[in-house]
Amino acid sequence: MNINPFGPVNHTNPYQKQAETHKSTQASEKKHDKVEISEAAKELQKKSSVELEREExxxxxxxxxxxxxxxxxxxxVAKKFYEYWSK
Known part of the structure; x- marks a missing residue:
């Protein structure tokens, strides 16, 4: 008596087949991130003389x-606290 003429159930599972194709496409599509900093942002990163004096x-x-x-x-200190809280 042959109950399942189509073979094992796991070979006909559409979700398993979809997962296998998804894994193969991920392996072939390795993407790399790229960051570019504008000249204005580079200028902002430079320390000014005020910042250098503050650090000193x-x-x-x-x-x-x-x-x-x-x-x-x-x-x-007490005077500054008093001035702040009495505003």
Whole structure:
């Protein structure tokens, strides 16, 4: 008695066949990304003199803090807080 004359079910599965063709097309279509930066963007990336001065000040403050030489003026901090919250 022959119940399934067409063969095993997995050979007639349309989803499996679709997945196999999808894998083969992905392997043959390797795409590469490309990034281009405009001249204006390159100009913006350059550091200005203000930024360089700011970095020097920050580095000097970091060194003072690490050495334990930096002292905070508590009266000036309190004054700034008061000015900010009393607006």
């Amino acid at each position: 000040k920050i580095q000097a403050l970091k060194e003072k803090v690490e050495a334990g030489e930096y002292q905070v003026d508590s009266h000036a």
